[in-house]
Amino acid sequence: RRVAIFVSGGGSNMRALVDDMTGDHPARPCAVVSNKADAGGIKWAQDHGIATVVVDHRPYGEDRAAFEDALNAALVTHAPDIICLAGFMRKLTGGFTDHWAGRMINIHPSLLPKYRGLHTHARALEAGDTRHGCTVHEVTAELDDGPVLGQASLAVLPDDTADTLAARVLMLEHQLYPAVLRRFAADDRQRITLEG
Numbered sequence: 261r262r263v264a265i266f267v268s269g270g271g272s273n274m275r276a277l278v279d280d281m282t283g284d285h286p287a288r289p290c291a292v293v294s295n296k297a298d299a300g301g302i303k304w305a306q307d308h309g310i311a312t313v314v315v316d317h318r319p320y321g322e323d324r325a326a327f328e329d330a331l332n333a334a335l336v337t338h339a340p341d342i343i344c345l346a347g348f349m350r351k352l353t354g355g356f357t358d359h360w361a362g363r364m365i366n367i368h369p370s371l372l373p374k375y376r377g378l379h380t381h382a383r384a385l386e387a388g389d390t391r392h393g394c395t396v397h398e399v400t401a402e403l404d405d406g407p408v409l410g411q412a413s414l415a416v417l418p419d420d421t422a423d424t425l426a427a428r429v430l431m432l433e434h435q436l437y438p439a440v441l442r443r444f445a446a447d448d449r450q451r452i453t454l455e456g
């Protein structure tokens with residue numbers, strides 16, 4: 261199986277996925293894709309001999325479908341079987357999510373269905389949650405929705421800030437996402453639960 265990883269930022273989840281795709285893993289990275297040429301993940305992929313694709317969303321303005329058509333066109337030569345969103349910060353429309361239905365997964369830093377969207381760590385603290393974590397799910401047209409493939413949780417500490425919590429959840433993400441991709445690439449959708 262060939263995996264395209266979409267990033268907009270530093271790409272630490274992307275690195276965790278790539279590092280795991282060796283040996284008997286059923287998949288290999290075929291491309292790292294970004295809407296930002298200066299995404300840290302793009303530089304790392306280039307340095308590690310992985311093909312990169314940059315499609316800047318800005319020239320397309322509000323025309324999300326045209327941006328997504330450009331993404332799909334750029335993907336053709338890399339022929340991914342699976343797309344992993346890893347901190348890709350553009351909302352995808354139903355046209356794109358339907359095209360990749362059952363073949364595209366995302367990691368989100370909350371215990372879905374809680375806290376879709378941004379600022380998840382601050383929202384968990386605000387709500388006084390005692391546990392928080394991350395979720396890997398199949399991507400559908402609704403933001404941070406779709407069948408859950410895995411969740412990892414940890415205890416919120418009394419002196420946590422949004423930043424300390426985010427840092428610990430990110431470490432959990434690096435365990436959960438590779439574990440889920442390994443199964444997903446082998447067509448195993450049995451849910452994974454991790455506790456940190």
Ligand code: GRF
Pocket residue numbers: 267268269270271272273274346347348367368369430433
């Ligand atoms: C992660 O917290 C991911 O869950 C969120 O964006 C962050 C990306 O971090 N959607 P990185 O680029 O993988 O380091």
